Amino acid sequence: MTTTSDPAASPTPAASGVPLAAARPTARPGARAGARNLAVTSGKGGVGKTFVTANLAAALAQRGQKVLVLDADLGLANLDVVLNLHPKLTLHDVFTEKATLEQAILPAPGGFSVLLAGSGMVEYSRLTPEVRDKLLHIVEMVRPRFDWILFDTGAGISDVVLFSISMASDVLVVATPEPTSLTDAYATIKVLATQQDRREVGLLVNQANRVGEGKLICGQLQQVLQRFVSAKPGHSFKLELLGEVKNDLSVRQAVLKRQLVMEHYPGSDAAQAIKALAHKLLG
């Protein structure tokens, strides 16, 4: 793979304050006809980010969408674990030109495609100009072929995470009611609002203990953001609750068996919540 030299394929900085939950052609870096792209991130790890991403991809696929999940957690990828895949070819092979993109894009259970990072990606966990260039090039290449690209980002707010989020037009933050998760989600949203000019971010509350907890948490986060982020005039910021997934038995069983709730427990509350999330994103 050569580094991108085609000016048309290079991204240009763009800022858009368009509503998140509505189907429309998005204004985004390097926007051309092609997939809508959504970054799924969380701040804290272990809150079910990859679980949500994979099941959301399956839910979108069930709605007839062509979906690619890009494992953007270059340092510590585990999308393959969640999906019980044993990939022979990964993003690492594309980076090192041992495989073409076509070879590395694999079908996943759930009816979507994945581009897995692979364990060899640890060497790319630092954001060098080379890594940026390669990632951007790959995103440009796959964009025309899908309706959706979901970026499963790593945990934390490192430069790799922020960079992979910046390639997406929309962001979904996954948080649990745990105080540490809320704090990290808040920090992530704050950085996105102040450093990436995001005016709107979606929230999914995972592992909710009871119905309505998502709404409560979203309101709480919104209140603090109102005070510390959008206090300046012209800096309106909106956190939109896009879903609440309760901590039910089906989720625990699916995770243990490395299955998708969308496939194996389609009637569960969790599957319904993810379906509703897909519905909101499709508008």
Added chain:
Amino acid sequence: MDARHLRLELALQLLQQAGALLPEAEPYSQEWVQGILDALCDLSSKDALTGLVNRRSFEMALAREVDRVARSGESALLLMLDIDHFKAVNDSYGHAAGDQVIRAVAEALNQVVRPMDTVARVGGEEFAIVLPKCGAGFGATVAERLRERVSELRIEVASGQTLAVTVSLGGAFAPEWVRSSSLLWMERADRQLYRAKAEGRNRTCLEMQVDSLVSAEEKGMLFAVTQQESE
């Protein structure tokens, strides 16, 4: 097209008034008209008082830099600076003296930076400098050097008095992410300038890293309701 039909009187007058060199080509030839247009572009991108790049042109330079940084991954620094207590100079010594101070500061700034850097006058006593390929270590040094150079100035004003002024500087490094804008970059640098002013002026404040810290106040507010709920 015959250029003789163009109404160029005002353009020529403006250029002459600004002391711009008129093209040497045969008047009204295509080359000559191009020369006039180039001279007008040059004129409209500069600040009349200091000869520095003006705000309009600076915003274009900054947008180009955001674009370049997003692609190349190189670092860049934006500095915003402001002459401290400038209003007092105007009030005590008159506007002509104020203009002389602005010109002297502009010249000093231009002498400190590298040829690749762009120094602009973006407001009354406000300046902005974009420094491509400028990393964190060098950024702090150059900002401090700019501040020192201005503070060493002894500016003779018409009344025969000599004035000394200081500047406050705020700076922010270009974000290395795709999604940003020159406006956002200026806001971040501006916040640091505000900090430098608030901390007592005649100093430099640079945004060193992504501010992802959550203060105790923020945490308190974040958990206020959830705690009430569980009680």
